[in-house]
Amino acid sequence: xxxxxxxxxxxxxxxxAIVSLNCTYSNSAFQYFMWYRQYSRKGPELLMxxxxxxxxxxxxxxAQVDKSSKYISLFIRDSQPSDSATYLCAMSLTxxxxxxxxxxxxxxxxxx
Amino acid sequence: GAxxxxxxxxxxxxxxxxxxxxxxxxxxxxxxxxWYRQFPKQSLMLMATSNEGSKxxxxxxxxxxxFLINHASLTLxxxxxxxxxxxxxxxxxxSASRRxxxxxxxxxxxxxxxx
Numbered sequence: 001x002x003x004x005x006x007x008x009x010x011x012x013x014x015x016x017a018i019v020s021l022n023c024t025y026s027n028s029a030f031q032y033f034m035w036y037r038q039y040s041r042k043g044p045e046l047l048m049x050x051x052x053x054x055x056x057x058x059x060x061x062x063a064q065v066d067k068s069s070k071y072i073s074l075f076i077r078d079s080q081p082s083d084s085a086t087y088l089c090a091m092s093l094t095x096x097x098x099x100x101x102x103x104x105x106x107x108x109x110x111x112x
Numbered sequence: 113g114a115x116x117x118x119x120x121x122x123x124x125x126x127x128x129x130x131x132x133x134x135x136x137x138x139x140x141x142x143x144x145x146x147w148y149r150q151f152p153k154q155s156l157m158l159m160a161t162s163n164e165g166s167k168x169x170x171x172x173x174x175x176x177x178x179f180l181i182n183h184a185s186l187t188l189x190x191x192x193x194x195x196x197x198x199x200x201x202x203x204x205x206x207s208a209s210r211r212x213x214x215x216x217x218x219x220x221x222x223x224x225x226x227x
Contacts, residue, residue, distance in 0.1 A: 043205050043218035088155060102155040
């Protein structure tokens with residue numbers, strides 16, 4: 001069993017829809033949870049960073065962490081074609097500046 | 113701030129040759145740098161962690177004699193793929209973190225193709 005599980009997609013939604021991306025994990029010791037966006041042939045870009053359980057909102061993006069269920073989510077409101085990318089969930093034990101375990105990524109396509 | 117660059121952005125080499133990839137933090141001092149490898153449609157896999165002035169720590173299954181990492185200064189780390197083979201063809205990405213922050217900043221990646 002992988003430490004972090006993420007549906008690879010692809011996920012295709014119309015412009016303006018709410019997108020829900022999810023990951024599950026097996027190691028209850030993870031404390032830091034991140035979402036990265038990666039465009040084709042580019043390095044990952046940090047979108048959201050959360051410590052422990054709870055919600056965090058930044059513009060159109062909301063990250064949720066449920067440590068009791070070992071489940072994290074990223075919601076994208078009012079999705080735009082420019083949001084089309086691969087979204088990687090990631091987590092680490094001590095801090096996001098230490099070893100990060102990535103999910104396999106979900107390919108998202110927003111249809112105009 | 114917190115820009116990380118990589119050079120070259122892509123490289124093609126013959127089997128058996130060595131290739132060096134540079135990772136630079138342009139506007140901050142990186143106390144720790146990380147090297148990842150990503151195969152098509154797969155996630156990033158950590159290869160090694162390097163701290164400035166120290167030997168790199170390699171992940172299980174990564175050959176340290178094949179993937180030489182040098183973190184000679186607070187702004188530069190290099191990854192040398194020695195005696196490259198076609199199976200080493202991949203997307204290599206570095207990241208850097210600075211003391212006192214909670215974030216890794218990723219470079220744009222280097223695509224390596226070994227013929």
